[in-house]
Amino acid sequence: MTDAQKFGHSTARRSVLPLTKEDITEGIGLVDQDDNISMDNSIQSTSLTSYAARQHRKSKSRRIHENFNSKFRIPRYFKRLFNIKSLDFETSVWDMINLILRPKQVYRSLYYQKETRNKWSRDDPSFVILLCGLLSVSAVGWSLVYARSFGKCIRLIFHMVVVDFLLAGFIIATFGWIISSKLLLDKNIKDGSSFSTDGFLRRIVPFNSPVEWAYCFDVHCNAYLLIWVLLYLIELVLLPVLRLHNYIATLLGNTLYFIALAYYFIISFYGYNTLPFLHKTEYILLFIPVLAFIWLILSLSNINLAAYMLKYYFS
Secondary structure (H helix, E strand, C coil), rough: CHHHHHHHHHHHHHHHHHCHHHHHHHHHHHHHHHHHHHHHHHHHHHHHHHHHHHHHHHHHHHHHHHHHHHHHHCCCCHHHHHCCHHHHHHHHHHHHHHHHHHHHHHHHHHHHHHHCCCCCCCCCCCCCCHHHHHHHHEEEEEEEHHHHHHHHHHHHHHHHHHHHHHHHHHHHHHHHHHHHHHHHCHHHHHHHHHCCCCCCHHHHHHCCCCHHHHHHHHHHHHHHHHHHHHHHHHHHHHHHHHCCCHHHHHHHHHHHHHHHHHHHHHHHHHHHHHHHCEEEHHHHHHHHHHHHHHHHHHHHHHCCHHHHHHHHHHC
8 A cells, every 4th residue: 555545544534533622622713713803804894984984074074164264264354454563554555646647557566466465356455444534534524515514424424435435336346246257258268167057146146257356346446546536635626616607617527527437447447457367358448438428418418417416415
């Protein structure tokens, strides 16, 4: 008998022999080892599932927190209202001087601001604060001539600052923002921006437009400075002439209003024309011929617009 046959024969005999204590212990050890491995895998899988769930909850809460902050966070513009040291009145004064003498120079500096701050609009409310102060001073001057009472003076300040400047500016800036985003925006930029069509409001308001609403309000503020110079300051100085009941007073008053409103649209044109992604901004200047036509009709009809506005404010 060969060695291989002897080995096979001994193996067969061992397979039919009763199990020994060592065989049972070895089998139990193998079962326990398999159970431990499966238990470890189960614990590890449960731990990974719990960790993934915790990370998902943390990520969800973080997204909610960031979304809440992005929507309800107080912008830096309003924060600086309560921090006088952060206001740059010197730059705002120079902007006012340049807007009167060299308005294009103010808008050329916006390219540097865009490169450094990545935004076109101001983040400093000092210009608005100064202009509100100038309007308040002129309102006091007008009230000394016409109102002559403290209560009427306060109402006049409120009307000139809040209604004529801020509220009208909010409406004009909103219209300018929507119209420039819908009609004046370059087609390539417009195709690249995702205008949402969900809901009536989202179809009208260009939430994803590169045109900033705050910049449109800045354009209004810049243009309103010339209105303050001509209609709040120079008109007050020329008041003795404008109150005369003759054709010269009518022609002078209507011309003053025509120049002020024409400058408003010219400065607005400079502002929107500065944005490189807008085109056909020269359409803004089409309001000037309309104003010229109205000026001609009023002057030929001997209707003094300045006298009418005085009655509106002080009647």
